Amino acid sequence: MILSIEQVSISSREKRLVDNVSLSIREGEWCALVGQSGSGKTLLSQAIGQILSPNLQVEGKILFKEEDLLSLSQKQMRTIRGQKLSYIFQDYQGSFTPFRTIGQHFEEYQKAHDILDAKMRKLKSMDALGSVGLDEALYNRYPFQLSGGQLQRVSIAMALLLSPDLLIADEVTTALDSVSGHKVLELLARRQKEIGCAILFITHDWRHVRRYATRLAVMKEGKIVESGGKHRILDHPQHEYTKQLIQAAPTLRRGLPSGLQEVENV
Numbered sequence: 001m002i003l004s005i006e007q008v009s010i011s012s013r014e015k016r017l018v019d020n021v022s023l024s025i026r027e028g029e030w031c032a033l034v035g036q037s038g039s040g041k042t043l044l045s046q047a048i049g050q051i052l053s054p055n056l057q058v059e060g061k062i063l064f065k066e067e068d069l070l071s072l073s074q075k076q077m078r079t080i081r082g083q084k085l086s087y088i089f090q091d092y093q094g095s096f097t098p099f100r101t102i103g104q105h106f107e108e109y110q111k112a113h114d115i116l117d118a119k120m121r122k123l124k125s126m127d128a129l130g131s132v133g134l135d136e137a138l139y140n141r142y143p144f145q146l147s148g149g150q151l152q153r154v155s156i157a158m159a160l161l162l163s164p165d166l167l168i169a170d171e172v173t174t175a176l177d178s179v180s181g182h183k184v185l186e187l188l189a190r191r192q193k194e195i196g197c198a199i200l201f202i203t204h205d206w207r208h209v210r211r212y213a214t215r216l217a218v219m220k221e222g223k224i225v226e227s228g229g230k231h232r233i234l235d236h237p238q239h240e241y242t243k244q245l246i247q248a249a250p251t252l253r254r255g256l257p258s259g260l261q262e263v264e265n266v
């Protein structure tokens with residue numbers, strides 16, 4: 001296992017928001033985390049990298065390559081984030097500083113991870129842009145000069161720059177139109193194969209679960225109610241809530257077994 005979340009709870013002063021959750025992710029797998037808004041998916045993913053808001057308390061264990069992340073200091077976590085564990089968020093705009101070029105973002109990211117050779121940094125940045133199908137000319141552009149899809153591709157390039165073992169992708173296509181979203185995910189799937197990282201993929205879109213996930217966990221009101229192989233869950237959901245979610249998903253109601261690809265209008 002690359003990641004074992006063991007009996008993790010997250011609480012604010014008033015309330016327990018994530019309740020005794022356990023979940024494991026294997027090397028190289030694509031694990032989708034689904035569930036209604038407010039069920040605690042984002043909080044759980046933030047607990048992994050210790051980027052939870054300071055008003056929240058977390059208990060339990062999060063073993064990442066056998067090491068309990070919850071026992072590490074912020075300084076130790078900074079070396080893990082980016083190098084071994086990285087994030088892509090829905091709000092890709094917020095991940096970029098408007099008055100810095102794409103190249104400057106790449107520069108800072110690498111300097112923060114002790115890549116001290118300037119030539120090497122430039123080379124890696126250009127390579128990374130190429131790896132997500134973007135023209136090298138974008139290096140000198142500002143974020144506002146790129147489309148949403150291009151910016152999200154830059155986010156992917158940056159998140160994968162140091163070949164992490166685990167990528168956490170939180171609703172990364174929600175802010176994109178469906179064509180751009182589709183391209184971004186196809187690219188992510190290709191890059192995942194090349195790098196071999198595991199992905200924790202938070203989504204509301206069952207088409208994406210069907211197409212990309214290998215495993216699936218379903219969250220409801222702070223608990224994981226069901227988890228397992230994608231085909232098992234899509235074809236034979238056990239929990240009533242999972243059944244309801246699948247029934248409500250328009251493209252899955254047509255009754256295709258999960259192994260069959262349907263033609264999607266994206």
Ligand SMILES: Nc1ncnc2c1ncn2[C@@H]1O[C@H](COP(=O)(O)OP(=O)(O)OP(=O)(O)O)[C@@H](O)[C@H]1O
Pocket residue numbers: 012017035036037038039040041042043044053055056
């Ligand atoms: N810093 C915080 N303090 C108190 N409550 C919070 C905090 N952050 C999130 N919450 C609450 O925790 C619950 C879970 O939030 P979370 O963002 O993890 O849900 P989610 O499943 O990711 O939802 P969505 O699918 O809409 O993104 C929500 O009720 C939210 O309001």
